[in-house]
Structures are given as structure tokens and as C-alpha cells.
Amino acid sequence: MAAIEVRELHKNYGDNHAVNGVSFDVEAGEVYALLGPNGAGKSTVVEILEGHREATSGEVSVLGFDPSKAERDFRDRIGVVLQSSGVENEFTVREVIDLYASAYRSRRSMEEVLALTGLESKADERVGSLSGGQRRRVDLALGIVGSPDLLFLDEPTTGFDPSARRLSWDLIEEMCAGGTTVLLTTHYLDEAEHLADRVGVLGDGRMLAEDTPAALIEGISGTLVSFQLPETIETVDAVSTFREVMGPDIRVSGRLVEATVERSTQVVHRLTGWAVEHDVELMGLSVTRASLEDVYLQLTSGGASTDA
Amino acid sequence: MREYPSNLALVVRQIRYQVTYFFRVPVALFFTLILPIVMLVLFNALFGDNTITIEGGEWPIRQFYTGGLAAYTAVSATYSNIGNMVPIRRDEGILKRWRSTPLPTWTYMSGLIGASVLIAFAGTILMLAMGYVFYDLSIEWAKMPAAFVTLLVGVASFAALGMALVSVIKTASSSAAVVNATILPLAFISDVFVATDQDSALATIANLFPLKPFVNAFQDCFNPFVDAPAFAPDKLAFVAAWGLVGGVIAVKRFTWEPSGAAPRRGRRARQAAVDASA
Numbered sequence: 001m002a003a004i005e006v007r008e009l010h011k012n013y014g015d016n017h018a019v020n021g022v023s024f025d026v027e028a029g030e031v032y033a034l035l036g037p038n039g040a041g042k043s044t045v046v047e048i049l050e051g052h053r054e055a056t057s058g059e060v061s062v063l064g065f066d067p068s069k070a071e072r073d074f075r076d077r078i079g080v081v082l083q084s085s086g087v088e089n090e091f092t093v094r095e096v097i098d099l100y101a102s103a104y105r106s107r108r109s110m111e112e113v114l115a116l117t118g119l120e121s122k123a124d125e126r127v128g129s130l131s132g133g134q135r136r137r138v139d140l141a142l143g144i145v146g147s148p149d150l151l152f153l154d155e156p157t158t159g160f161d162p163s164a165r166r167l168s169w170d171l172i173e174e175m176c177a178g179g180t181t182v183l184l185t186t187h188y189l190d191e192a193e194h195l196a197d198r199v200g201v202l203g204d205g206r207m208l209a210e211d212t213p214a215a216l217i218e219g220i221s222g223t224l225v226s227f228q229l230p231e232t233i234e235t236v237d238a239v240s241t242f243r244e245v246m247g248p249d250i251r252v253s254g255r256l257v258e259a260t261v262e263r264s265t266q267v268v269h270r271l272t273g274w275a276v277e278h279d280v281e282l283m284g285l286s287v288t289r290a291s292l293e294d295v296y297l298q299l300t301s302g303g304a305s306t307d308a
Numbered sequence: 309m310r311e312y313p314s315n316l317a318l319v320v321r322q323i324r325y326q327v328t329y330f331f332r333v334p335v336a337l338f339f340t341l342i343l344p345i346v347m348l349v350l351f352n353a354l355f356g357d358n359t360i361t362i363e364g365g366e367w368p369i370r371q372f373y374t375g376g377l378a379a380y381t382a383v384s385a386t387y388s389n390i391g392n393m394v395p396i397r398r399d400e401g402i403l404k405r406w407r408s409t410p411l412p413t414w415t416y417m418s419g420l421i422g423a424s425v426l427i428a429f430a431g432t433i434l435m436l437a438m439g440y441v442f443y444d445l446s447i448e449w450a451k452m453p454a455a456f457v458t459l460l461v462g463v464a465s466f467a468a469l470g471m472a473l474v475s476v477i478k479t480a481s482s483s484a485a486v487v488n489a490t491i492l493p494l495a496f497i498s499d500v501f502v503a504t505d506q507d508s509a510l511a512t513i514a515n516l517f518p519l520k521p522f523v524n525a526f527q528d529c530f531n532p533f534v535d536a537p538a539f540a541p542d543k544l545a546f547v548a549a550w551g552l553v554g555g556v557i558a559v560k561r562f563t564w565e566p567s568g569a570a571p572r573r574g575r576r577a578r579q580a581a582v583d584a585s586a
Contacts, residue, residue, distance in 0.1 A: 025524045030376060049407065051408075052404065052407070052408075052565070070407075070513060072312075072410045075408060075409060075410040076312075076410035078408075080408040081400060082404065082405065084398075084401060085401030085402070085404055085405045086397070086400030086401045086402045086405070087402070087405070088329060090329060090332035091328075091329075091332075099321075099325055100405075100413075102318070102321050102408060103313075103318070103406075103409040103410050103411035104314060104409070104410055105311065105312055105410070106310055133545060142405070146410070148408070227359070297519070305450075
């Protein structure tokens with residue numbers, strides 16, 4: 001049996017269809033990432049699976065439980081790292097870990113939790129005195145203290161510095177090696193690419209694509225061509241100037257012009273020809289294999305996620 | 309699979325946690341315990357040697373103040389403390405975090421209410437002890453069972469009313485305002501700070517609410533003109549009825565989720581509302 005089974009999930013807030021017929025499975029031991037721009041319905045789906053929200057319709061099974069019943073045995077087996085949830089600031093790290101551990105049947109030892117989250121040196125400091133990234137690690141610590149079979153990670157590394165992100169990735173990988181199933185939401189495509197066995201891309205409350213990161217990238221089979229817009233050309237004119245050369249898929253963000261193209265040799269040839277003809281230098285011209293980011297931008301029709 | 313910790317162990321743990329939490333939040337400590345003590349000291353310094361004519365005769369004003377302020381302390385440890393602190397923790401998402409754990413929700417509530425009741429008793433006893441040591445408060449032991457029962461009914465009812473308040477009012481900033489807007493004016497007409505004429509219109513209004521009956525019932529346990537055992541079953545029944553109504557509202561309406569506390573969700577919801585109306 002799959003750890004998570006979701007069939008035709010709908011959630012309406014009045015006229016707003018936040019989730020509009022989503023179906024997917026997460027196998028036991030798998031790391032599954034939900035991607036999507038803000039408002040795509042990621043958090044709503046996760047909160048329904050955690051038992052914090054009720055679905056309008058559809059079938060949901062998590063570890064064989066109906067999460068909307070919020071049974072104690074269900075909550076004993078899941079770990080939840082919420083997106084924006086406070087911790088008792090007036091308590092030390094060690095105190096909150098000990099306190100939340102007291103609710104579970106099986107607990108990880110204090111030393112193990114502190115070591116896994118890299119909080120050993122902060123154990124006796126109050127949560128309120130920690131930095132934002134350290135507090136997110138406390139969130140992680142409280143998510144894993146009950147040694148869950150299934151861990152929900154809602155944007156676990158948002159606000160982390162690069163080394164802290166690496167550390168959490170290591171932690172998540174370490175836990176998965178122990179057989180923990182993980183459902184992850186993230187804005188960071190490198191995070192999904194690095195951690196996830198499979199990725200589901202949500203947009204407007206629907207599942208737009210679902211596959212392994214490698215297969216998703218394979219699927220678009222394009223090559224990314226990009227360069228900095230020459231100073232002689234206004235940003236507003238960028239699309240009209242280069243559409244013919246780059247193809248209809250052209251995107252402009254800031255001074256960066258890029259397109260994912262099928263026949264990159266021809267495009268580069270035309271592009272360099274244009275540059276020589278107009279006697280301009282194309283700064284930062286690059287030709288790269290498509291990444292998950294391109295898949296994502298294509299699927300979610302671009303632009304919407306550049307703030308992520 | 310191991311067993312869950314026993315319910316008793318969980319409740320004790322939760323009460324200990326909530327008491328520790330209380331003592332680590334200076335603002336809660338100040339308003340609940342320190343402010344009434346300051347008032348006791350001030351009132352006695354200002355009017356301590358006066359007498360007051362109320363309920364049957366003239367009695368030393370310190371007897372009046374000590375009883376009234378002790379009862380007020382019990383109310384601030386329950387009603388005000390719950391009304392101020394629980395919405396903050398809900399907005400911060402701490403309640404939601406607990407809701408994600410296998411801790412039974414009733415044990416969380418027991419910890420919260422149990423801690424308030426303990427703090428209320430501790431605060432009340434502290435006030436009476438100060439009255440006894442510094443201000444010649446005379447304690448008639450024959451009336452103490454009545455004082456204990458009155459206090460118990462009062463704190464239970466005001467804790468329930470505090471929970472009802474946080475169930476109805478969703479955000480921390482508005483609940484703090486409502487707590488003070490309800491309790492302070494009532495305290496002024498409920499014999500906490502000043503004695504009111506029992507036949508006045510203000511007293512009639514105050515008697516519609518649970519504060520004055522509770523304060524008066526508790527003060528009677530220290531009133532030299534009231535004979536032991538000084539039980540006031542009618543007043544206690546009235547206070548308990550309020551508490552019961554509060555308890556029903558709390559059970560029906562209490563929520564663990566922050567209300568629009570997460571700014572992103574709030575913006576999205578507002579945007580959705582704008583889209584819907586466009």
C-alpha cells in the first residue's frame with residue numbers, strides 16, 4: 001500500500017477552487033516533492049494530508065488513515081514541519097525537544113535529534129535568541145522527534161543560508177535512508193532535483209506533470225540559450241527584436257533574454273549572425289542543457305515564479 | 309510498539325510546562341501577580357486606617373481590599389491570563405504545532421486551565437498572606453472552607469469564560485483589548501477597588517455579571533459581620549452558571565488555527581476576495 005493516496009482531491013474556499021481535482025501516490029520510503037508557484041495549492045494539499053484542513057471532496061489516505069479524523073495513532077506516526085509555526089521562545093532548545101517528545105510513543109534520543117539537526121551547540125539557548133535558520137532547524141527537530149514514518153516538510157529550507165541548506169538536505173537524506181517517507185513542498189528547484197525521487201508540479205490547483213526529476217527534464221529535450229540584452233536595446237523592445245531569431249518561446253527577465261529551443265545550433269548561428277551584423281557583443285551568451293527550472297517555467301507558463 | 313505515556317503523566321507535564329511558561333513571560337507575571345500586589349500596598353498606604361460601611365456595619369478597609377484584590381488576582385490569573393496569552397500562542401502557530409502531535413487535545417486544555425487555576429490559587433494565597441503579615445488581616449478559620457470553595461468555583465468559571473473569549477475573538481490584539489475592556493470597568497463597579505452602594509444602579513448592573521458576585525462572596529469570608537461558615541450558595545450558583553455558558557461556547561467554538569496570522573495566506577485570501585468581487 002502506498003504511504004499517501006490522493007484521488008480527485010478538491011478544496012473550495014467559496015468560489016475559489018484552491019485544489020481542483022488532484023490525484024497522486026507517494027510510495028513508502030519515497031521522497032516526493034510538490035512544486036508550484038504561490039497560490040498553486042501546495043500548502044492546501046499538504047494541510048489536508050496533515051489533517052489540518054478538510055477536503056471539499058475526494059479521497060485521501062495517509063498511512064492507511066483518514067487524516068480528517070485526526071486520530072492520535074495517525075498523529076503519532078507523522079511528523080510535521082509547518083511553514084510558519086512558532087515555537088515557545090521562552091524555552092531552551094533542549095526543553096522544547098523534550099517537551100514535544102513527551103507526546104509520542106517512540107522517541108528519538110535528545111543526542112540524536114540535536115546531532116541530526118546540528119543544534120548541539122545551541123541546546124541550552126532559548127529558542128527566542130536563535131537566528132531564523134536555526135529556528136527552522138528547531139522546527140525540523142520537533143518534526144522528527146517522534147521518529148515518524150512519514151514526514152511533511154513545508155518549505156523546509158526557506159530562509160536558510162547555503163551551508164544550512166546542505167545540512168538539512170543531508171538530514172533529510174539520512175532520514176530517508178532509514179525508510180522515512182517524505183512529502184516536501186519547495187520553491188527551490190535544485191532542492192527538488194537534489195532530494196526528490198519524484199516531483200509533482202502543481203499549478204492553479206491542478207497536477208500539471210508528475211515524474212522523476214530526470215524524466216521531467218528529459219521530457220522537454222530542449223536546450224537553454226541565454227544572453228544579456230545589449231545596452232543599445234530597450235527592455236521593452238527585447239521580445240520584438242529577438243523573437244524571430246530565438247523563436248516564440250523567448251523569455252525576458254530583467255536584462256536576461258532566454259529561450260528553451262529544440263535546435264540550438266541553428267538558433268546560436270542566427271543569433272551570432274545577428275550580433276555580427278549589428279556589431280554588438282552578446283554578453284554572457286550561454287548554451288546549457290535544460291534544467292528542472294525550465295520544465296517548471298514551461299509548465300507554470302513562466303514569470304509567475306521568478307520571485308521564489 | 310511502545311505505549312503512550314499515561315494521561316496523568318501527560319497532564320502533569322502539561323501543567324508544569326504552562327506554569328513554567330507563565331513565569332517566563334514577564335508581562336503575564338506583572339499583570340497577573342505583581343500589579344494586584346502593588347495595588348494592595350498602595351491602597352493600604354492610602355486608606356489603610358479608614359473604615360468602610362458596607363454589608364452590616366463598619367469594618368477595616370484592609371479587610372475589604374485584601375479580599376477584593378485577592379479575588380481579582382484569581383480572575384486575572386484565569387480570565388485575563390488565558391484571554392491575553394492563548395490568542396498570542398494561537399497566532400504564533402504554537403497551538404497548531406501541538407495539534408500536529410499525538411497529544412490528546414483535552415490534555416493540552418487541562419494543562420492550560422490547570423496551570424491558570426494553580427497560579428490563581430498561589431496568587432490569592434500570596435495576597436492573603438501579605439494581608440495577614442503586613443496589614444492585620446484577621447482570618448477566621450471557620451470561614452476558610454467557604455473561601456476555598458468560593459475560590460474554586462470562581463477560578464473554574466473565569467477560566468471557562470477566558471476560553472470562551474478566545475474562542476470567539478480570533479486575533480491576539482483584539483482579544484487583549486476585549487479582556488481589559490470587559491474586566492477593568494467591571495472591577496470598578498464590583499467592589500474590587502472601591503466599595504459601591506448596594507442599592508445603586510451601578511451595583512444592579514454589576515450584579516448581572518459574574519465578577520461582583522464572586523468578589524462579594526469571597527469578601528464575605530473576611531467580613532467580620534458575616535457569621536461562619538459564610539457560604540453564599542446563590543452567588544456561587546450565579547457565577548457557576550456564567551462559567552457553564554462560557555464552557556459550552558469554548559467547547560463549541562475553540563480553534564487551533566491562527567486566523568490569517570500567516571501573512572502569505574492572508575494576502576492570498578484577500579487577493580482571492582478581490583478577484584471574486586471583480
